[in-house]
Amino acid sequence: MFEIRIICNPAEAPEITKALAETFTTGAVRQHPTRDGDRVRLYVNAEQQPSHWPTPETAYATAPSIISEIGWTARGARDCLNGIQVREFWLRKAALLDRIALTDDDPVSGDAATLAVEAARRLMEIDHAAGLGPNGYADGPYTPDHPDSIREPRGYVRQEYALWNRHH
Secondary structure (H helix, E strand, C coil): CEEEEEEECHHHHHHHHHHHHHHEEEEEEEEEECCCCCCEEEEEEEEECCCCCCCHHHHCCCCCCHHHHHHHHHHHHHHHHCCCCHHHHHHHHHHHHHHHHHCCCCCCCCHHHHHHHHHHHHHHHHHHHHCCCCCCCCCCCCCCCCHHHHHCHHHHHHHHHHHHHHHC
């Protein structure tokens, strides 16, 4: 648990409080005026929200080997360039890069992790443009523009890969 302190204009306080509650598990917000009286200080106890994403072990339980997926991705790049299977290509590429990043010495901020996040964001752009959400192909709880998806793009990939894998 940690405490967040924010100094803002009084009119901004409700919007900031809402954003904090969407991002963290928060307690009651304590509000006090600043010394000059023009702004307010917000104090809130917060903690990270538990992840609701599938674990990598669950998402990739029946996935082909990494070597096999590298081959598929190399072959699939041609189809993707020609507008065929664009979503599947980016989904499988993002999942492949996520799996590679998980084996890296620095699975959160290393080079492989950076590439995994970039590929995940590309998938999210494709899904957002296609309007995928709870009533589209992606029947998971998180749409590509959900705050949790934006905060954890690799979690979004795991959700989508697990759903895709279940349907294929």
